[in-house]
Amino acid sequence: MATVEISSRAHSGDPLFADIRRDPPKAHPSAPAGVWSATLDCLEFIHAHAGGKVTLETGCGASTIVFTAVAAAHTSVFLGPTEGEVVARWCTDHGVDTATLTLLAGSSPEVLAAIPPDPIDILFIDGCHAHPFPQLDWYLAAPRVRADGIVIVDDIQLPGPASLHRFLRRDPRWELLIDAGYWSAFRRAAEWDLSTEWASQTHSVDGLDRVRHLARAPRRLAAMARNARNAQRLGVAPWQRASHTPRQPLSSHSAEPDAG
Ligand SMILES: C[S@@+](CC[C@H](N)C(=O)[O-])C[C@H]1O[C@@H](n2cnc3c(N)ncnc32)[C@H](O)[C@@H]1O
Incomplete structure (x- = not known):
């Protein structure tokens, strides 16, 4: 058995x-x-x-x-x-x-x-x-x-x-x-x-995680730089820009009649 x-x-x-x-x-x-x-x-x-x-x-x-x-x-x-x-x-x-x-x-x-x-x-x-x-x-x-x-x-x-x-x-x-x-x-x-x-x-979760965290620093710095560049080029921060963007309907079914 x-x-x-x-x-x-x-x-x-x-x-x-x-x-x-x-x-x-x-x-x-x-x-x-x-x-x-x-x-x-x-x-x-x-x-x-x-x-x-x-x-x-x-x-x-x-x-x-x-x-x-x-x-x-x-x-x-x-x-x-x-x-x-x-x-x-x-x-x-x-x-x-x-x-x-x-x-x-x-x-x-x-x-x-x-x-x-x-x-x-x-x-x-x-x-x-x-x-x-x-x-x-x-x-x-x-x-x-x-x-x-x-x-x-x-x-x-x-x-x-x-x-x-x-x-x-x-x-x-x-x-x-x-x-x-x-x-x-x-x-x-x-x-x-x-x-x-x-x-x-x-x-910290463990020593290795600290190393992994450090290893990702260049990627984080690149993202920070990218975000900063974008904000400068557009003249406004991305989250400000979002509030000026007209809202799009989700789909043709949910589109409301144009009030204007
Ligand atoms: C390793 S066996 C458990 C062995 C048991 N503890 C013993 O000592 O004999 C893994 C168990 O996970 C359960 N299991 C797998 N996926 C599951 C899920 N999504 N929700 C609940 N139980 C799950 C299986 O039904 C199985 O009983």
Whole structure:
């Protein structure tokens, strides 16, 4: 029998992990072992921290089972409806009570925006890994994380999750608890909301970004010069010129009759 593709490092010994390894929930048919599971140490972290908590994850699979098994009031948001069915069946077959589990199929930006923004203790981001989905998941769900609550970002070896990880690592409002290489966890260490403008984000994302920023300086200078030249030639700044330009109708259908 295929085993779930999780690290074989020592684990807590909870029979749940042995069950998952022996009989992986085949939620993702395209995965070699039937499930694109988080690594075992990540599942163990969830197991150790989620007991009895209010939790939310994007994605569905072995992690959903672990959240459910420790009686978290857990919500999983995932793309394919069959994933939820597979996980629910696995739980029933292995004696995991699903009374506290809510399975929501749909794309996470739409689903997360539609559900009530009640406080949560743990947010696990492991849905679509393409930019900007990890950022959207964070944007829509992280404001719900209580003070001292935890955000886990999975697959930080990939560019989309990595940029979220790097950003949080430098943000003083989020304290890095663990950087495990493939995933990381942060504690919400301060009050915050989404009204932050760029000027109050004084941290650079990382050293390389500073270099990239400097490397773009010639392009910015050229743009500044171009804008200045244009303004001089026209005699007015472009935004002044716009106010003198007669408004064009959007299309022939929306054109209003000429009042003159
Ligand atoms: C790597 S798997 C999650 C694995 C799971 N955390 C585990 O430990 O077994 C990625 C998940 O992202 C979900 N996903 C992909 N695109 C999504 C989207 N746009 N919205 C929500 N979930 C999405 C898939 O349905 C899949 O469950």
